[in-house]
Amino acid sequence: MAIENSGFLTSRLDEAIGWARKYSIFQYPFVTACCGMEYMATACSHYDVDRFGAGLPRFSPRQADVLFVVGTISHKMAPVMKRIYDQMAEPKWVVSFGVCTCTGGFYDNYATVMGIDTIIPVDVYIPGCPPRPEYVLDGLLKLQAKITEQHAIGQRPVPELRPAMQKPEFEP
Amino acid sequence: METRDMLLNVGPAHPAMHGIIRIVTRLEGEQIVDIDVEIGYLHRGFEKMAETVDYNGVMPYTDRLNYVSPLINNMGYCMAVEKLLGMSVPDRCHYIRVIMSEISRISDHLTCVGASAMELGAFTVFLYMIKAREYLWDLVEMVTGARLTVTYCRVGGVKGDLPAGFEEACAKAFKETRLVLKESDTLLTRNRIFVDRMSGTGKISAEDAMSYGITGPFLRGCGVAYDVRKDCPYSVYDRLEFDVPVGTRGDNLDRYMVRMEEMEQSMRIVEQALREIPDGPVLASPDTGKPMAAAEMVDRAKVGNIGSIADRVAVTDPTLDGSARPLHVHIAADEKRVFLPPKEDTYGNIEGLMQHFKLVMYGHGIRPPKGEVYFPVEGANGELGFYVVSDGSSSAYRVRVRPPCFAIMSALPKLLVGDMIADLTPTFGSVNMIGGELDR
Amino acid sequence: MNAATLIQAVSDRFPAAVTGSHSFRGDATVIVARESLLEIARSLKEDAAFQMNFLMDLTAVDFSSFGTKPSRGFFSSSGVGVHPSSEIPAHDPWPGPPADARFAVVYHFFSLALKHRLRVEVLLQQDDPALDSVTSLWAGADWLEREVWDMFGIRFRGHPNLKRILMYDEFVGHPLRKDYPVNRRQPLIGPVN
Numbered sequence: 155m156a157i158e159n160s161g162f163l164t165s166r167l168d169e170a171i172g173w174a175r176k177y178s179i180f181q182y183p184f185v186t187a188c189c190g191m192e193y194m195a196t197a198c199s200h201y202d203v204d205r206f207g208a209g210l211p212r213f214s215p216r217q218a219d220v221l222f223v224v225g226t227i228s229h230k231m232a233p234v235m236k237r238i239y240d241q242m243a244e245p246k247w248v249v250s251f252g253v254c255t256c257t258g259g260f261y262d263n264y265a266t267v268m269g270i271d272t273i274i275p276v277d278v279y280i281p282g283c284p285p286r287p288e289y290v291l292d293g294l295l296k297l298q299a300k301i302t303e304q305h306a307i308g309q310r311p312v313p314e315l316r317p318a319m320q321k322p323e324f325e326p
Numbered sequence: 327m328e329t330r331d332m333l334l335n336v337g338p339a340h341p342a343m344h345g346i347i348r349i350v351t352r353l354e355g356e357q358i359v360d361i362d363v364e365i366g367y368l369h370r371g372f373e374k375m376a377e378t379v380d381y382n383g384v385m386p387y388t389d390r391l392n393y394v395s396p397l398i399n400n401m402g403y404c405m406a407v408e409k410l411l412g413m414s415v416p417d418r419c420h421y422i423r424v425i426m427s428e429i430s431r432i433s434d435h436l437t438c439v440g441a442s443a444m445e446l447g448a449f450t451v452f453l454y455m456i457k458a459r460e461y462l463w464d465l466v467e468m469v470t471g472a473r474l475t476v477t478y479c480r481v482g483g484v485k486g487d488l489p490a491g492f493e494e495a496c497a498k499a500f501k502e503t504r505l506v507l508k509e510s511d512t513l514l515t516r517n518r519i520f521v522d523r524m525s526g527t528g529k530i531s532a533e534d535a536m537s538y539g540i541t542g543p544f545l546r547g548c549g550v551a552y553d554v555r556k557d558c559p560y561s562v563y564d565r566l567e568f569d570v571p572v573g574t575r576g577d578n579l580d581r582y583m584v585r586m587e588e589m590e591q592s593m594r595i596v597e598q599a600l601r602e603i604p605d606g607p608v609l610a611s612p613d614t615g616k617p618m619a620a621a622e623m624v625d626r627a628k629v630g631n632i633g634s635i636a637d638r639v640a641v642t643d644p645t646l647d648g649s650a651r652p653l654h655v656h657i658a659a660d661e662k663r664v665f666l667p668p669k670e671d672t673y674g675n676i677e678g679l680m681q682h683f684k685l686v687m688y689g690h691g692i693r694p695p696k697g698e699v700y701f702p703v704e705g706a707n708g709e710l711g712f713y714v715v716s717d718g719s720s721s722a723y724r725v726r727v728r729p730p731c732f733a734i735m736s737a738l739p740k741l742l743v744g745d746m747i748a749d750l751t752p753t754f755g756s757v758n759m760i761g762g763e764l765d766r
Numbered sequence: 767m768n769a770a771t772l773i774q775a776v777s778d779r780f781p782a783a784v785t786g787s788h789s790f791r792g793d794a795t796v797i798v799a800r801e802s803l804l805e806i807a808r809s810l811k812e813d814a815a816f817q818m819n820f821l822m823d824l825t826a827v828d829f830s831s832f833g834t835k836p837s838r839g840f841f842s843s844s845g846v847g848v849h850p851s852s853e854i855p856a857h858d859p860w861p862g863p864p865a866d867a868r869f870a871v872v873y874h875f876f877s878l879a880l881k882h883r884l885r886v887e888v889l890l891q892q893d894d895p896a897l898d899s900v901t902s903l904w905a906g907a908d909w910l911e912r913e914v915w916d917m918f919g920i921r922f923r924g925h926p927n928l929k930r931i932l933m934y935d936e937f938v939g940h941p942l943r944k945d946y947p948v949n950r951r952q953p954l955i956g957p958v959n
Contacts (some may be wrong), residue, residue, distance in 0.1 A: 184339060186346050186368055187762055188393035191437070191474055195463075198456040213341040229953050230934045231346060231367045234338050236955055260386065263371035263948050264941050265933070273956040284474055366932035373917075374941060374948050409791055536819050536878070539906030552878055696833075697790045697860035700874055700885065702822070713872070715827055717863070719835040728823040728874070736909040765932055 172302035175219075175245070177207035179297075182218035182242070184235060187225030189252035192284040201287035206294055215241040220297065221274075226254035227267045239274045247277045249297055251290065256281050331359060336750065338367050344441055345761030349738070349750070356746045361739045368761035376725035380691045381407055381481055384725060389475040391727060392763040395434035395706045397426040397466075400479040403725075405560060406701035406712035407481045410694045411664065418656040419483050420562045421603040426469065426478060427703075428592040428599075432503065433462045434706035434758075435543075435585045435592075442582075442755025443514060446523055451510045458506035461499040468495060471645055481692055482665035483658030486648020493600055500593050507589060515583070525579040528741045528753030532576065538740070539733035542708025543584045544757070548576035554704035565602070568595050578756045604656075617641045624673045632675060640670045664692050691720040707731045707758055729763045767815075767882050769794035775815055776884070780806055785889075790860040795885040797864075803888050804898045810875055810884070811903050818875035818884065821900065824910035826871045826918045830892075831944040832863040868892040869920060873900075890920060899925040917942035 185193060196203050203209055212218040215238045227235055239248065250270055253259045256279045258268030270276060277300055280293035337348040346367040352360040372391065376384045388403045389396040401423045408415065440455030463473040468489055470476040478485050514520045530540075532548040545552055553570045555563040571587035573580030618638040626635050639650045649657065651668040658665040662681050671678025684690050694716045702711040708730030715724040734757050741753055767775065769789040776796050777784045783802035788795050798806055810818040864870060867889035875884045888897060899922035901907045911922045912931040919940035922928060930937065936954060939946050951958055 187370075188390050188475060190345070191393060194437075194456060195460065195473075198460075199453050200457065200460045211341075226368060226370055228367060228369055229951065230369065231338065232956060233954050234346075234367075238339055261370045261375065263374055264946070264951055265369045265371045266951075267953070267956060268951075286473070366930075366934070369932040371941065371948070378948055412791065534905070537905045539821055539904065539910075541820075550878070557878075557881055558883075695860070696862065698793075698795075698827075698872075699791050700793055700823075700883070709822065711823060711874070713823065713825060713874070717832045717835070719833075721835070723832065724827045726823070726825045732909060733906050736906055740905075 169302070176298035176301040179206075179208040179220050179294075179301075180210055180212040180218045181208055181220045181222050182213070182215055182238065183211050183222045183224060184238060185222075185224045186227065186231065187252075187254065189225040189254070189284040192282075192287060192290065193222070193224045193251065196287040196290045201291065203291065203294065206291070206298070208294060215239075216243060218242060219246050221246065221248045222251050223248065223255045223270055224251040226252075226259065226261060227270050228265045229267060230265075232267050232270075232273055235270065236273055247297060247301065248274055249278045249280065249293060250276045251280050251293075252285060253281045253283050259283060329354065334747070338364075344755070344759055345764070347735075347759065347761070347764075351742075351747065351750070353747055356748070358742050358745055358747060358750070361742050363735060363738050365735065366765050369765040370762075372727065372766040373725055376722055378721065380720045381694075381722060382692065384722065385477045385479065386475065388727075389477055390762050391729070391766060392434070392705060392707070392710070392760045393474065394437045394760060395427075395430035396474065396476050397423075397430040397470075397478055398703060398705050398710065400477065401427050401561075402701065402703040402705070402710050403712050403714075404479040404481050405703065406699055406714050407692070407694065407722075408659075409701050410697060410699045410714055410716055411481075411692070412695075413482065413659055413661055413664065415483055415659045416656055417562070418487075418604045419658070421599050422484055422488060422657070423479060424561055424563065424566070425488075425596050425599050425603075426466070426484075428596045429462055429465060431706050432589050432592045433459050433466075435589050436462075436503075436506075438706075438755070438758040439510070439582060439585055442752060443510070443520070445751050445755050446520060448514060448517075448520065451513055454506045454509055458503045461502045465492075465495055465499050468492065469648075471647070480658075480665060482661055485657075486646070487653040487657050489648060496596065496600065500597070503589070503593065507586065511586065515586075521579060523749075524577070524582060524752050524756075525575075526577055527745050527749040528578045528581075528756060530576050530737060530741050534740055535576070535737070538737040540708065540730075540737060541733070542705065542730050543581055543588060544708065544734050546571065547573035547581035547584050549574055554702050554709050558702060560701075560703060562599075566595050566598050568592075568598075578752045581756045620669060620673055623670065627674045635670070635674050638670065640668075640673060642669050689720055693718055693720055702728070705730050705763075707734065707760070707763070710763075727763075727766055729766065731757065731759050731764050735759055735764060767880065772816075772882055772884055776806070776810075779809060779813075786861060788861050789858045791858075793885055794883065795887060797870075797887045797889065800888045800890065800897055803886075804900065806886065807873070807900045807903055810886075816884075817877045817879045819878055820876040821873065821904035821906055821910075822876050822883075823874040824871070824900075824907055824914060826869055826914050826920055826942075828869055828918060828942065828944045829863045830868050864889045866891075869895050869918060871897055871914065871920060895919060896921040896923060898923050901925055916940070919943065 250256050255270045258266050278293050278297045280289055282289050332353045334351045334353055338346040348364040350362045351358050372387050375387055388399040391399045436455040436459045440452040444452035467473050470478040532550050535545050535548050551570050551572045556570055568591045571584045573584050616638045620640040620642050623635050623640050651670040654668040666685055667678040667681045672682045696716055696718045698715040700711055700713045702709045710730055711728035713726040714722055717723040769792055772794045773787045783798045784796050786797040810816045869890040871888045873886040899911055911925055914920050915928050916930045916932050937952055
């Protein structure tokens with residue numbers, strides 16, 4: 155699987171596949187909350203994401219390869235998200251859009267998952283509340299770089315276990 | 327021949343749902359016989375978080391309630407706490423809040439109409455409306471610094487004054503918006519497909535709507551002219567002249583027409599407000615306004631050299647644009663214990679420093695008298711009410727948001743039973759369900 | 767009717783049921799006994815003097831930790847003195863939290879024809895938080911009462927479908943009660959963190 159060991163032709167083929175994959179991202183926009191508005195803004199005319207090849211959302215997980223998790227995931231929604239992720243076929247990547255999906259945001263309470271990477275592996279994190287469209291495009295470019303070098307069975311990040319978040323109580 | 331009902335589960339992750347909601351429909355062929363709506367997938371605990379932070383700290387949480395029109399939520403919460411305190415803000419501040427609220431309302435209606443048009447296949451209209459929304463968001467960013475989650479209002483005022491050049495930028499943005507509205511109107515209002523899908527579907531009678539507690543464009547589409555800005559006016563709405571569009575039949579097409587007309591009325595309100603707004607001092611330019619770096623001001627104040635800094639304007643971070651001392655009297659109520667002092671006073675004299683500390687330190691801050699108030703404003707979906715209970719300490723005891731789309735969503739069975747499954751899409755689009763507001 | 771006449775009219779109509787009233791900041795409020803809530807609600811809706819056709823909001827407050835938050839301010843008296851506003855009605859003092867009741871269920875009514883608002887509060891004890899449902903009068907009460915059940919654990923007798931609405935069914939506890947810690951998570955999948 156390592157590129158160094160393959161011959162000239164196979165590595166060129168891998169590069170070509172990587173190039174084709176990165177410019178034909180079929181995204182599954184798993185939109186929940188406010189970040190969805192910035193997602194819409196990125197997808198529309200002003201900050202067009204179609205020029206990067208990622209302009210066609212596919213609303214069936216079987217047909218998509220990048221899962222954009224956009225907006226806060228509550229504990230009620232988490233099983234649904236995991237199910238969608240499991241239904242996607244390899245190769246698949248996950249983009250965590252907005253700080254609520256990266257680490258939970260400022261909703262440190264009974265209802266929110268403090269970071270979706272505790273449940274599914276995440277490839278690119280785009281923090282921001284909500285992130286400006288320029289940040290989203292930057293994240294998309296990072297994703298494209300990852301797709302090119304990673305190939306189908308690249309290194310998959312492992313879901314993290316985070317220590318409990320404690321709010322320090324001020325003691326004078 | 328035997329027929330059986332089919333249970334079709336729509337959602338929670340579904341492209342035609344604006345946000346996450348689960349609708350379990352029982353179908354007989356194509357007709358909807360029964361509906362069960364399950365919400366709560368975006369419950370983020372707004373009311374519990376509001377009890378853990380202080381009064382101004384709730385502001386970012388209110389932005390994310392109805393996240394397409396955040397300034398209306400900000401304004402509603404601020405006015406509720408100001409009512410609890412029993413104080414009022416300067417006139418210019420009222421006008422600024424009204425202007426920003428109406429711009430927010432226009433962007434909400436643009437998103438709603440655009441998204442529901444997209445779901446009926448009119449993708450171009452969606453792109454045009456989001457283009458207009460971008461112009462409005464540029465305006466919002468010019469004033470507040472952020473496009474979507476602005477946190478602009480504070481208890482007792484707003485964060486900063488309108489920048490120079492706002493009126494020209496606003497006129498330009500509205501010209502673009504009016505063009506977009508005219509184009510969308512041409513594309514949709516007499517479009518056979520659009521009208522066939524929208525008219526006659528999602529009907530509800532006025533009595534049923536009132537029984538469910540529905541307000542806003544939804545109720546006005548049924549023929550009831552209830553608008554909080556006209557019937558229980560707050561802020562400076564009683565001095566502004568605008569019409570309230572009302573529909574007749576209570577179906578989706580009427581609601582679409584009401585929203586389109588409301589956008590025009592909102593632009594009218596903003597233009598009037600910009601003409602009538604009391605003058606504020608023009609923000610002194612760096613060449614003439616005696617600017618001074620904030621650090622230098624601090625240094626001089628520390629050695630007691632107050633005379634040389636008394637008439638200076640501190641040059642601070644761009645995020646504090648619009649809150650210089652000459653502007654402060656217009657954007658904030660003159661209350662030492664509620665609103666932060668201008669930076670010239672914080673850095674320049676001991677009273678300002680103390681005022682800043684007493685408002686910012688943990689356990690201090692705004693402490694309203696014990697009591698409870700309810701304050702309704704006209705949100706983009708209807709009556710948005712804030713019920714705030716205070717126990718005299720620095721954070722609220724209970725903050726309750728009366729969400730307008732909660733009432734509309736509870737009426738969804740009434741709206742849809744009897745229609746076809748394909749009518750779910752336009753009806754749900756015209757409900758304008760915003761998950762942040764519905765589930766909080 | 768303005769706040770004072772509204773309170774007077776309700777108290778005259780139901781002298782035994784109304785246990786308290788005030789109009790802090792101009793919001794007419796009456797506190798009623800729980801047995802007579804349905805009767806009062808029906809009268810508010812149907813009577814020509816009131817015509818409260820909108821049930822705007824139905825919520826609850828848990829008073830169990832009222833005033834217990836330590837105030838660390840130096841001269842930490844409650845209530846900040848501000849210049850009174852001409853737009854907000856003169857200060858009618860708030861009577862304070864209920865003496866021995868834990869919960870207060872708060873109804874906000876609005877009349878479109880007469881343009882007046884009324885707040886009705888019903889006090890409930892900790893050991894028996896149950897109340898009659900008003901779904902027979904206003905259809906919107908259905909979901910509002912489900913939310914109060916979900917967040918506070920207050921039962922509504924006669925409600926057609928009292929189950930959780932915002933939280934999932936496996937959730938144990940009622941989050942908005944003051945004894946539920948804000949970040950106690952009960953995840954369905956994933957780690958507890």
